[in-house]
Amino acid sequence: MNLGITIHAGETGNINNILVAINQFGADRIGHGTAAMNCIDTMDLLRTRDIAVEVCPISNRRTNSIKEDDAYTFHKFMEHNVPFILCSDNPAIHKLSLVDDYRVFLYETQDLSFILNQFTLQKKYSFINPNPA
Numbered sequence: 001m002n003l004g005i006t007i008h009a010g011e012t013g014n015i016n017n018i019l020v021a022i023n024q025f026g027a028d029r030i031g032h033g034t035a036a037m038n039c040i041d042t043m044d045l046l047r048t049r050d051i052a053v054e055v056c057p058i059s060n061r062r063t064n065s066i067k068e069d070d071a072y073t074f075h076k077f078m079e080h081n082v083p084f085i086l087c088s089d090n091p092a093i094h095k096l097s098l099v100d101d102y103r104v105f106l107y108e109t110q111d112l113s114f115i116l117n118q119f120t121l122q123k124k125y126s127f128i129n130p131n132p133a
């Protein structure tokens with residue numbers, strides 16, 4: 001039906017779930033993709049196929065998929081030019097919003113230009129057709 005496909009994969013460290021999501025199910029975006037930060041080949045695959053990772057900093061800490069002392073995935077993704085967008089995984093459960101995820105990112109990276117570019121990236125990786133028939 002020509003719809004975009006996003007799949008939660010690799011949230012808790014199983015890199016193979018990301019590869020299956022991409023290679024067998026044609027994912028256009030990957031939810032969390034935490035495991036990718038430990039595999040250069042997977043980060044290369046995400047970059048060359050232009051598959052965006054939905055990075056959810058607050059959720060990743062609260063679910064312990066990123067341990068308290070570990071660096072957030074976005075550091076590695078920025079280093080390897082992996083496309084990603086900041087997302088709030090579950091605002092109702094966390095009682096926090098996307099703004100809070102932005103705040104975590106900004107605190108960690110001091111990269112205001114990335115935040116200011118988020119709307120452009122979110123439009124690029126959204127599944128909205130900019131040129132409907």
Ligand SMILES: [Zn+2]
Pocket residue numbers: 008031032059089
């Ligand atoms: Zn999730």
